[in-house]
Amino acid sequence: MKSILLLVLDGLGDRPNPELNGRTALQAAFRPNMNHLAAVGQTGQMHPVKPGIRSGSDTSHLSLLGYDPEKFYTGRGPFEAMGLGLDVRGGDIAFRANFGTRKENGEITDRRAGRINNGTELLAKDLSMNIDGVDFFVRAGVEHRAALVMRGNNLSDLVTDSDPHEVGVKVREISATGESAKFTAEVLNKYLTETRKILDTHEVNLERKKNGESPANELLLRGAGLAPSLPLFREKTYLKGACITGIPMISGICRLAGMDLIDVKGATGRLDSDFSAKFAAAFKALGTYDFLVMNIKATDVAGHDGDAIAKKNAIERIDRAMGGIEGHLDDSVICITGDHSTPCVMKDHSGDPVPIVFTTSGIRKDSVRFFDEISCARGSYNIMSGDVLRILQQLSDRSEKYGA
Ligand code: ZN
Ligand code: ZN
DSSP states (O other), X not given: OOEEEEEEETTBBOOOBGGGTTBOHHHHSOOHHHHHHHHTSEEEEEESSSTTOOOOXXXXXXXHTTOOHHHHOOOXXXXXXXXXXXXXXXXXXXXXXXXXXXXXXXXXEETTGGGOOSSHHHHHHTTOEEETTEEEEEEEOSTTEEEEEEEOSSOOSOBOOSOOSSSSSBOOOOOBSSGGGHHHHXXXXXXXXXXXXXXXXXXXXXXHHHTTOOOOOEEEEEEEEEOOOOOOHHHHHSOOEEXXXXXXXXXXXXXXXXXXXXXXXXXXXXXXXXXXXXXXXXXXXXXXXXXXXXXXXXXXXXXXXXXXXHHHHHHHHHHHHTTTGGGGTTTEEEEEEOSSBOOTTTTSXXXXXXXXXXXXXXXXXXXXXXXXXXXXXXXTTOEEESOHHHHHHHHTTOOOOSOO
């Protein structure tokens, strides 16, 4: 049976760019390998979630892996916690958090602790503990940001924020908004009392006070979210799956789905990522796995930077790194697409569909010869909505018959 490689170029789709004479970065890039796959394959446009939905990488990847985000996306908390590298499991409760500054009487004077930009990892490290059978894990993010994950029995996300969302008022006691969350609220308040003792006397904060800076002595919690329990990918699809990515949030989603994670040295999730090493690892893994999803983030990074030239250059480097890919078409189904568009002119995600190509030996190829947003719009799949996984199963002859 053929194995499947789903290559997701993050934020690949774009809009005409004035810096590129009205072409998209993909249109402007020298991309002989991608064009070859389009010329011998089937192409189209794809809405990763649904038409008009301006999706994030989290909701899009859920959808591409066959998990309906309307059913399984439980809010930003758990996915941002994964994004900071926390191990999030189904049933965990996750919060977005800020390090803030609290006066002795409990009043919050700064929700960002003077925009603290170092030492938060040291603070976070000392805030992981177990209280009443519940494990608490904290990880620091950029500047004052952080995330908290709680793991234990009988936990609920029906609790209020401790973050008052304004300064000059006291930090809020956490309360349950549903009967089932009483224990969660109780243990959270105990935990926050413990963290205050640690933060007030922490060497990072003593040093900050000495330098006249606001101490980061309160972990302000908001947006409690229940991490979804995903049905295992293997049980759902009968595919032995693995993931290659430099992005903790994507590996977090794949881990929730029970997929293996393949670590590639030099995969950074940035523009400087070692694409050749990633493709080498992917080609090798095709021999072991039925399904491989590989995310390359550089295209999205350049899109958010609004840097069309950097996006074009990243696509050219990716294209070079995939040299030899046509040698795998007899044994594999290969799909290249994006998880959403990140137009350089927007510096953010848009709801524009992304180009998609499916290639394998013996496929009913269409007449499109170039892989880009405009050419693929004339492809045989026209415009599709997140059905990628089902089509990949079909093309690798794994689809179950629907009916007699
Ligand atoms: Zn993305
Ligand atoms: Zn993005």
